[in-house]
Amino acid sequence: MILSARHRPVSNALRHLQRRHVSQARTGGIQDPAAYCRDLVRKHDNDAFLCSYFYPRHLQGAYFGLRAFNVELATVKENVSRTMIGQMRMQFWRDAVKGISEDKPPNHPIALALHAASKQASLPGYHLKRMIDAREQDLQNPTYMTVESLQNYAESTSSTLLYLLLSLLSLSSSSTLSHAASHLGIAHSFATLLRAMPFHASQGRVIIPAEITSKHGVTQEEVVRKGGSAPGIDDAVYEFATLANDHLITARESFKDGGVPDEAMPIFLTGIPVASYLSRLEAVNFDAFHPSLQTKDWKLPFQIWRGRRSRMF
Secondary structure: OOOOOOOOOHHHHHHHHHHHHHHHHHOOOOOOHHHHHHHHHHHHOHHHHHHHHHOOHHHHHHHHHHHHHHHHHHOHHHHOOOHHHHHHHHHHHHHHHHHHHOOOOOOOHHHHHHHHHHHHOOOOHHHHHHHHHHHHHHHHOOOOOOHHHHHHHHHHHHHHHHHHHHHHOOOOOOHHHHHHHHHHHHHHHHHHHHHOHHHHHHOOOOOOOHHHHOOOOOOHHHHHHHHHHOOOHHHHHHHHHHHHHHHHHHHHHOOOOOOOOHHHHHHHOOHHHHHHHHHHHHHOOOOOOOHHHHOOOOOHHHHHHHHHHHOOO
16 A cells, blocks of 8 residues: 555655655756756746846856745745645755755755855855745744744845855855845845735735734735725735835945945845835835736836946845
C-alpha cells in the first residue's frame, strides 16, 4: 500500500516532498540556474526585473539568485494546500542554506544560483535564515494585530533582502546605507501588501493590521464581500499608505545632502516602484481595489532609468 504524505512518518514525508520539489524545478534549471532565476523573477517580480539592468553585469546572476530565493519563499503560502507542507518547504530551504555554506547545495536551480553568488560575495547565511523564519511564521499567522508586528515581518523579509544586496555589492559596512535599506524595505513591504489587497481579500484575508482596521470600523467580512466599498476601508488604506510613505521619506532623508552613492543606487531603485504605486493609489482616492492599480505602470521603466541617472528615488 502506498501511503499519502498525511500518513507517512514526518521524516519520510519531508524527504519525499524535497525530492518532488527539486524535480519540479529541474527542467531546464539545473543546466542554467541563472537563466531559471531570471525567468522566475521576470514572471513574478517585474519591478525587480526592471531594476536588474542597473546591476553590474558580472553580478546579475547572483542578483537574480537572491531575488528568485525571495520569490520562492513568498509564494510558498499560495502554492501549498496545508501549513505543514509549507513548513516542509521552509525546512528544505533551511537545509539548502546549510548545504550552500558547506559547498554542498542541493540540485535546485535557486540553491545552485545562491551557491554561485556566495562565491562572488560574502552573503551572510543568517540573513537567508531570517527570511525563511519570517516566511514560515507568516504561514501560521497570516494576519497582524499591530503595526509593529507587521513592521518586524517587513524588516525580516524585504529589508533583509536589501541587506543581502548590499553585501552583494560589498556595501554592507555602511550604517547609512543599512539604515536607509531598513526603512525602504518596510515601505516596500507595506506597498506590496496594499497592491495585493484584492487578492488577499479573495482569499478571505485582510492584510492591514487590526490596530488600524479596528480604528476605522473595518471588518474582514465586509472587505471580503464589498472590497473597496467596505465601510472605513479607504480610511484604513490611507493610514497604512501614509505609514509606507513615512518609511520611504525616512529612507530618502538618509541621502539628503548628496544623493545615493553611485555604487549603491541599483539597490535603492527599489524605492521607485514603491513611490509610483503610492502616487497611483493617492490618485484614485486610496481605493486599493481600483482596477487601474492592477495593471503595470507603463512609465515605470523610464522612471527607474531617470532615478538611476539622478541618483534619487
